[in-house]
Amino acid sequence: MLTRLAQVVAALMVTCSLLVPPASAQPDFGPDYTPTQFGPLGPAGRDMLVKVRLAGLWEGPAGRLGLEKSSNPQVKEAGRHLIGGHAELDAKVLELGRTLNVQLPTQANADQQGWIAEMTNAPAGSQEFDRVFANRLRAAHGGVYKFLAVVRTGTRNTAIRDFAKRCMEVVLDHIQVLEATGMVDFEDTTAIPLAALAAPASTPAPAPVAPPVAPNLPRSQNIAQQDEDDGISDGLLGFLVLAAVAGGIYLWTSGRPRRSSQQ
Numbered sequence: 257m258l259t260r261l262a263q264v265v266a267a268l269m270v271t272c273s274l275l276v277p278p279a280s281a282q283p284d285f286g287p288d289y290t291p292t293q294f295g296p297l298g299p300a301g302r303d304m305l306v307k308v309r310l311a312g313l314w315e316g317p318a319g320r321l322g323l324e325k326s327s328n329p330q331v332k333e334a335g336r337h338l339i340g341g342h343a344e345l346d347a348k349v350l351e352l353g354r355t356l357n358v359q360l361p362t363q364a365n366a367d368q369q370g371w372i373a374e375m376t377n378a379p380a381g382s383q384e385f386d387r388v389f390a391n392r393l394r395a396a397h398g399g400v401y402k403f404l405a406v407v408r409t410g411t412r413n414t415a416i417r418d419f420a421k422r423c424m425e426v427v428l429d430h431i432q433v434l435e436a437t438g439m440v441d442f443e444d445t446t447a448i449p450l451a452a453l454a455a456p457a458s459t460p461a462p463a464p465v466a467p468p469v470a471p472n473l474p475r476s477q478n479i480a481q482q483d484e485d486d487g488i489s490d491g492l493l494g495f496l497v498l499a500a501v502a503g504g505i506y507l508w509t510s511g512r513p514r515r516s517s518q519q
Contacts, residue, residue, distance in 0.1 A: 294415035301416040304407045309360040312346035314368035325380040334433040341426040390439035401427045
């Protein structure tokens, strides 16, 4: 009789495992996503690492030019922030590139090299240098800041999310010190398009589509319908449990010898 009861319990456990999906199951986001220990890594996360690496390859050297060529103390201060901030981000992005197996560039792209050439050719100590320095870097940082915010909001990868947050903090600091130079033309903040900051990204995967709700029903009725569906599922599972327990008790008690009424 104990064997029969054990069989009933085992059958119940198998039924429950079929009804409830495993907690560790992860959704498949498609071929453009790579599973990692931090969560899925998609095209936007990889592109962010590329853009941050490219930023360090020209904005760090631009900061050194600011220290060397400007006579404006505020430009020199901005240069120091650029050097320190991008040294930190560059070390981290190289580490993440190795960890997440993302190939990163080793030199600035053609546009960035052209901006460095502009600063190099501008006369030392001149307002021309200060204007080129402040406006090129301010426009670049503004474009990257918006891009980082999009990645930070949408990524499911915790390492990318944390790094995007830190990058936004550093980039905002750089924007503020560049604006403090007094040389920024605020009517020309889109002088450098985002596409020029790095190679074009892969086409991002479409955002997950929300499950459909019952048509032509107010929100309160949709919620009630969902609760009702959940209640049916829970009720069915509860019924199965009760049925299995009742069956086990019946089998157990039916197999026990009855006491004589004369005893």
